[in-house]
Amino acid sequence: MPKVGMEPIRRQQLIAATMAAIDEVGLAEATVMRIARHAGVSAGIISHYFGGKDGLLEATMRQILTDLGNAVAARRHALGDHSARAHIGAIIEGNFDRTQVTGPAAKTWLAFWASSMHKPMLQRLQYVNDRRLYANLCHQFRRLMPRDEARNAARGLAAMIDGLWLRGALTPEGLDADQARRLAYQYLDQLLAHHSQRLQAPQTPIQPTDTLST
Amino acid sequence: MPKVGMEPIRRQQLIAATMAAIDEVGLAEATVMRIARHAGVSAGIISHYFGGKDGLLEATMRQILTDLGNAVAARRHALGDHSARAHIGAIIEGNFDRTQVTGPAAKTWLAFWASSMHKPMLQRLQYVNDRRLYANLCHQFRRLMPRDEARNAARGLAAMIDGLWLRGALTPEGLDADQARRLAYQYLDQLLAHHSQRLQAPQTPIQPTDTLST
């Protein structure tokens, strides 16, 4: 089987196998042997390409974060409408993207969330990603409201997104992405309602059954 | 040291030591020896009182869920005002209770969230707790709105609570409980605003500090 130029192929295989193994039995029992078997290779190869198990786990988390970043960036670039609401919508959509919501990715994500609290390298990755989400949201909200309120809105929406995600991952039936999107948009529109220069009123990618306001 | 009637004492010590160990080094490295050392006892005692490490972990998760249940129940019983908003407020307050927000409890909680996906017993505990939160919220919202909307509101608020929790646990500085409460209440009031029989308007247990702009 040894062909030249295997490195990128094997790396991808092993990262995918890692997610599959975590999906199957959890991080605690995702041994190098199980991961290797999933990828159809031997255990030793992991140390060869990633320097060890930790290296593979780090690479896997990087992959997940990169996927999320791409999912968001793609939707923001495809935006016709450059309103704040549209940008924030793209962030929501990106976070509930197919690749992210899938069983393996969701469980892997949650496993890394938990273990990042005690592994400095993973913590760093998680932190950077977190700040990026918050900063993006904050920047968009800032276009419609004063700074302190924008910060609150960003914190609230970030929490809502993560919360929907978390509960989706924990639910045996998996995340209902449509329902999650709907709830996130509904919350977003409530946040924006008070500050709508009327330019900016409910634009409805999704109609939250609106309401004649207070 | 052997006195009679040690069992309940040791059990409590060991459960507390488990949370402390998880807080310190994470579930993956919370070995029986480390936990035992934390409690000032030997490793063997764990199997003696809990039948094994798994038994101790299960008991620890049960403890955390019980603490949460008590925190909520206490606040609901202490309620003067029996409005739906007051009840939901008690649920929010209970979830951001001191004993829950503390470092050890928060990290232990997250660790169990992750591992409950692959351990049927923990999954069962987590699921029951989850349904209870949802059912309680749903029941209270139902007093103010039609069923489908009540369900959405309950799902949204549950996600918001868990999301704030999660992000608090992941943040290096820990959860800012006051800020979390404020955001949860703000969201709650937005949910209720559309349905307020005028009895029910913003009652402000917490003032969202509103902002002098910029």
Added chain:
DNA sequence: TTTTATTGATTGAACGTTCAATAAAAAAAT
């Protein structure tokens, strides 16, 4: 003296890593 609680050395299983051996492809030589 009996009962109860606790210890800690021991055991066996499981893990990640290593590395000499191997096999396949690519390159060079014929």
Added chain:
DNA sequence: ATTTTTTTATTGAACGTTCAATCAATAAAA
């Protein structure tokens, strides 16, 4: 075209470590 050599990728058995569980020995209370 064929053979030989070199390079690259891969294997899997062996090693050292770490862990949870066990249980005979022990020490304190009753």
